[in-house]
Amino acid sequence: MLDPTYIDSYSSINAPYQRLDARVKIIVTLAFVIIMAISVDDRPLRVIPFSLFIVFIAAISRLSPMVLLRRTLPALPFFLFASLVLGFSKGSEAAVAAFLKAFLSVLSVIVLVSTTRFSNLLKGLEGLKVPQLLVSLISFVYRYLFIIADEYGHIKIARESRNFGGSKRWQWKTIGHSVGTLFLHSYERGDRVYSAMVARGYEGNIRTLGTQGIVRADIIFVSISIIYLLSAGLISWKLL
Amino acid sequence: METVIEIKELTYLYPTGNKALDNLNLNVSQGERIAVVGPNGAGKSTFILHLNGILNGDGHITVMGMAMEKGNLPRIRQKVGIVFQDPDHQLFSPTVFDDVAFGPINLGFSEKEVKERVREALEEVGLRGFEERLPHRLSFGEKRRVSIASVLSMSPSILVLDEPSSSLDPRSRRELINLLKGFDITQIIVTHDLEMALELCKRVVVMDRGAIVADGEISNIFGNEALMLEHGLEVPHSIRFTHFHTHDHKGEEEEHCHAHCHPHPEAHEHKERI
Amino acid sequence: METVIEIKELTYLYPTGNKALDNLNLNVSQGERIAVVGPNGAGKSTFILHLNGILNGDGHITVMGMAMEKGNLPRIRQKVGIVFQDPDHQLFSPTVFDDVAFGPINLGFSEKEVKERVREALEEVGLRGFEERLPHRLSFGEKRRVSIASVLSMSPSILVLDEPSSSLDPRSRRELINLLKGFDITQIIVTHDLEMALELCKRVVVMDRGAIVADGEISNIFGNEALMLEHGLEVPHSIRFTHFHTHDHKGEEEEHCHAHCHPHPEAHEHKERI
Amino acid sequence: MHIPDGFLEPKVWVPLTVLSAGAVVSASKKIGKKMDEKMVPLMGVLAAFVFAAQMVNFPIGGGTSGHLMGGVLIATIVGPYGGLVIMATILILQALLFQDGGITALGANIFNMGIVGAVFGYIVFRGINKFTGNIRFSLFTASWFSVVAASGAAAVELSLSKVVPITLSAPAMLGIHSIIGIGEGAVTIAALDLVSRVGGDTVFASEVTVEKRITKKAIWIWLALSIGVAMLLAPFASQLPDGLEKVAETLGFIERGSSNFSSPLPDYRIPGLSGGISTAMAGIIGVLVTFGLAYMIVRILHRKR
């Protein structure tokens, strides 16, 4: 089920990793995912230094390993299936490597979003020069997402309560009408919510509690991480 | 009288872990009109969603002899018509006609029969001529009527309404009351409008924290001030004054004096939270 | 007393062409608590949206000496806090905390001050401990309280509430009444809950078809049965009975008898639509 | 259709990332200029709407169901640029919050569902509508095409990365999605039918439609861009011609019908490729080149106005 508290719930733990600037965390996560994607290739052993890195980060963010693993669960069946297919065309080594890469990437993203309040994440993206429009859009989608998903839930309940069934054509048409209604509800909701925001002093940019800034710890962390990741990539190439 | 709804030990937890229903038991007889009252968050709306199998808590529910099981759902949903708390959650078709016709079409009626049912249902809620209007562009009270019509058109044997009078102006509320009075099918009416409950129902069920804490004759329960206050309710004005005039309750002399001196019930208020 | 809101010849057409406000005039004095009543679709909510410039009809509006102009809007919006009719339209943040904190953050308060305000506001509506809940997964009444808290946290000078008591349980309604009574800021309360209006306000404004059709002392207006029925309203119970006991109105002998024999007001009902 | 991390090779995801980033940035700039303060929340709510609509299931027969992509649906409401930006927003959020689609594969996913699904779907809609004048027919065809084409793009990307040979993926993906596409088309028509009926008398159409027409110039820029990127990288990525060859091969194959659809493993097999230093170097140089390129594109697009 869609649930923002589920996403934000670990960002308030007061651990070293949580205290880093969001930009730093985003850069490190991106570096991790990209360098791993390029350097690991088809050999599963090369994943080792990257796994160590994730374990380290998870440790300094005091995330419970069980919680982390549980959050990867929804994605796993798909990874398994895709690796299986890959196994037939490219061999088992490549399949295992791809599975591990997919798994570790997801893990790193989960660590990122669960250690950073979503509003800070957005600030970070903004700081990294992602277009302002895109960032505001993401922040709005995040606001509305859960509401609108639930709204469709209500429509579905109304449909089911009145014995929805019948021919496929009728079902498509009805589902189409539900989607249209969802659109109208969303649109009007957007309009009204905008009024509500304006009524409470919104003037075009979303402000958040707490400010962040790059301090020395951030610079040291980002440098060490990238040096580690790069050399991990290069060394594992030579050795593994 | 024949029992049409039988609920035994119903418990429901929302996926977030909130226990919304907690070992709830209830029997409803054929033709009864029952009011369900209780504080905000008591679990009333959650309870209602169990009556046609939208939510599935632990426990046993039997509706008109049918157990609440997947195979029986279509027939149960045909019997139990639910009007939701928010009409915007109920209306999803391009026109009023389509919305009222939705149920009958799904029940497989012929086109002629469907049209006939829509006409009748709209007539009953006083919305003839609204067929081609967009449900979206109606006033709140009109939307409420359309949602009632869209349930009536299925001719349910059991009508369940969640807060039907809220946000209606006094005249529309009165019309609603008269409408409901005119039906002799089984009705379950969830409401915070105690005066309406009093006008419509002989029996009331008080819910709190997911369970039924009182169930009985409505003027007895509504007249029990301690009980009412304990569960976020108040003794309604009209009972206060009925007591005053008829003296059919004992030991309430002081109470009456109160009512006389302070026509507003705030005097009996416990003000814990503010 | 000082006039804080001055409205002259306000007219508004929705883009669809509905004339929702039609030459409306109103003055509100500092510290007054005014009730606005009228049938569904009278234009009450539309009117309210003009008080902080969300809608912009023809006419003149002055709030605390500031004309309703683009340049003044931020300051006006800081002064006028509006609680919308539908809490779903007001709550848009991922958590209750975020929602209540939204206003204070926009006003530029420090983190500490923001947290303090949120705590206080939630306390006032009886929702302590709900900080991390999702606003749209609350019961209807709980949502209503969050929307009230999210306005209180801005400490407005003028508080405008659209149907604040609908869907609240009787106790919460009572608490709301006491809460509002406790504020000495200017308040405008739109409601169908006439008893609440009567308890809270000395002055009432009756709207119908976009205009103000009556404006004056509340018990005079609410006691005027012809006027009330004409505009989709009813004489509230407590006035009926107050009249009975105090006999401060003349020529209502027959009326009183009615009230005595039929404690329910349906006897006075005109039943046109159903 | 969301491709996760770990399966695409750098030579596939890097150029697609550059392409998509360029497209999204230029589209945002295009809309940004025309927007008042109210547009952002409005587009946000519409993006949330598409997000929710993507969770809408519809039956496609045999007890299975497909779900909506919504590319053409949203592009006809807010125009192709708005559609692209909205799809990109959704995909970013899905990758970040729901582990649906990878970070390195984000560019590919935006390409498939945003550029192919929304923008090209929209162009197809305009084209057919101009030709036939029948809005419903055009909508249906364009929606069908957008789903099928997006899945085709994903199939090509996966086969270029040697995950699954195109001879296998194309029939499977296209086969299933040509059925799902019918549902997409039907639902899109019905949804827009309702919206236009209600919206006919409101302002939403003019208010929301940021950009109705997509200019020819913009299409050429994007096209040239993708070809340029591909050509630049081709020498480094030795396997690429190989992949392209297979796409061509498949085009013939598709015509033969879905006879292979039911056989899960034909004896066809891609020779295992050693991930040598050269490929890796190619990857790194590719990254550098494409970053430079991205920078240039942004500069050029920026200077234009």
Ligand SMILES: Nc1ncnc2c1ncn2[C@@H]1O[C@H](COP(=O)(O)OP(=O)(O)OP(=O)(O)O)[C@@H](O)[C@H]1O
């Ligand atoms: N979708 C949901 N997810 C999680 N918890 C929910 C959800 N909906 C309601 N709840 C919680 O379940 C409890 C019962 O809610 P319900 O809506 O049944 O109350 P209610 O009696 O109908 O209240 P009201 O009088 O305010 O309508 C409340 O504590 C509420 O916060």
Ligand SMILES: Nc1ncnc2c1ncn2[C@@H]1O[C@H](COP(=O)(O)OP(=O)(O)OP(=O)(O)O)[C@@H](O)[C@H]1O
């Ligand atoms: N967004 C809208 N577009 C067009 N017409 C509207 C819109 N909102 C309201 N109206 C119409 O404007 C009139 C006044 O509506 P308004 O919501 O102000 O009434 P109200 O007095 O608040 O009613 P209620 O007591 O039901 O809340 C009604 O006729 C209504 O149908």
Ligand SMILES: [Mg+2]
């Ligand atoms: Mg409820």
Ligand SMILES: [Mg+2]
């Ligand atoms: Mg209103």
